[in-house]
Amino acid sequence: MTLRLHSWPTPNGHKIHILLEELGLPYELVPVNIGAGEQFRPEFLAITPNHRIPAIEDDGVALFESGAIMIHLCEKHASPLLPASGPERALCLQWLMFQMGGVGPMFGQYNHFAAYAPEKIPYAVERYGNEVQRLHRVLEKRLSAAPYLAGDAYTIADIATFPWIRNPERRGIDLDHFPAVKRWHDAIAARPTVARGVAVLAENQRRGPMTEKERENMFGATQFQAR
Ligand SMILES: N[C@@H](CCC(=O)N[C@@H](CS)C(=O)NCC(=O)O)C(=O)O
Numbered sequence: 001m002t003l004r005l006h007s008w009p010t011p012n013g014h015k016i017h018i019l020l021e022e023l024g025l026p027y028e029l030v031p032v033n034i035g036a037g038e039q040f041r042p043e044f045l046a047i048t049p050n051h052r053i054p055a056i057e058d059d060g061v062a063l064f065e066s067g068a069i070m071i072h073l074c075e076k077h078a079s080p081l082l083p084a085s086g087p088e089r090a091l092c093l094q095w096l097m098f099q100m101g102g103v104g105p106m107f108g109q110y111n112h113f114a115a116y117a118p119e120k121i122p123y124a125v126e127r128y129g130n131e132v133q134r135l136h137r138v139l140e141k142r143l144s145a146a147p148y149l150a151g152d153a154y155t156i157a158d159i160a161t162f163p164w165i166r167n168p169e170r171r172g173i174d175l176d177h178f179p180a181v182k183r184w185h186d187a188i189a190a191r192p193t194v195a196r197g198v199a200v201l202a203e204n205q206r207r208g209p210m211t212e213k214e215r216e217n218m219f220g221a222t223q224f225q226a227r
Contacts, residue, residue, distance in 0.1 A: 003027040004057040006044060008034050009201040011163035012104065015066045016054045018159050018197030023077055031201055035214035037222060045227060067100040070156040081156050088150055095142075095149035095157035103164050106131040110171055116210065116219065132171050136178050139165075143180035147187075154188070162188045163198070 005020065005027050007013040020027055032038045032053050039051040048055040048064035055064040058076075063069050071093075074082035083089040110128035113121060139161070142149060149157040165185050168175050175182040188194055206214075216222055 001059055004030055005054060006030045006032050006047060006056070007054045007201065008032050009198075009205045010034070010053065011107075011166075012052070012066045013054050013201070014163035014198050015160050016056070016069055017200040018162070018194050019070055019073060019081070019156065021193040021197045022081060022159065023073060023079055025073070025077070029200065031204065033204065035206060035210070035217060037213075037217040040217075040222065040225075040227070049227070051227070065100075067096050067160065070096070070160060074156060080153065081159070083150070083153070083155065088153065088155075092150035092155040092157045095155075096160050098138075099157065099160040099164070103135050103161060106135060107164050107171060112219075114172075115170075116215070129172060132173065136173060136181060139181050139184075140178045143184045148184065158184070158188060162194065166198070 003020075003025060005016060007016060007029065008031060009017075032044055034053060038044065039053065044055070045051060047057060047062045050064055052064065054066050054069060055062065056069050056072075057063075058072070061072075063072055071082060073079070078084075083092055106128060110125075110132050113124040113128055117124070139149075146152065148154050149161060162185065165175075165181060166189070175185060210218070
């Protein structure tokens with residue numbers, strides 16, 4: 001049965017678009033327009049009660065959370081993008097969790113308060129802006145010591161983190177101040193598989209200010225309705 005991927009062109013979606021290109025796996029793409037509220041459709045809620053992309057259906061298994069999806073796909077296809085054992089695997093999972101628990105949520109909150117919040121709350125912008133800077137410094141330290149996050153090899157830890165480092169200007173980051181992160185970013189961006197991954201659904205990428213309807217779906221009562 002063909003793998004089905006429910007996704008949209010956001011950093012969390014791009015992780016899986018890139019991984020599937022790296023694995024060379026065919027898949028059926030089901031776009032979920034999160035600005036239009038398609039994440040609340042019953043058929044999507046049946047796959048993920050968390051109503052967020054990405055999610056997959058694979059051989060009768062429905063999975064959400066991009067990190068779990070990446071681990072599942074690499075284990076199923078015996079991919080070295082998740083080292084099979086030993087310290088390489090532990091380090092890969094460590095940096096994957098650093099992305100899932102740190103980079104993603106903190107950068108997301110920064111975007112929200114800097115770009116989308118209806119009122120400017122300086123404390124929130126400053127707090128998450130500081131976290132964005134701090135997390136870049138952690139990455140800089142690691143990538144000054146090793147070519148990739150888990151060590152010598154490119155892994156899903158890099159794939160998960162890369163989409164959050166693209167477009168650094170959106171987070172007030174100048175990668176010239178983080179030369180090791182820049183070297184790592186440029187090496188990953190040059191991979192044809194990555195270029196193909198970030199091109200998936202690119203024509204739907206949101207540009208310009210949010211409409212009232214998008215704002216309502218993402219941040220309003222619709223988002224927080226009990227389901
Ligand atoms: N921890 C989740 C985060 C997923 C997530 O936040 N997805 C966003 C797009 S990047 C989404 O679907 N948002 C829809 C909404 O907030 O309703 C993962 O890594 O899969």
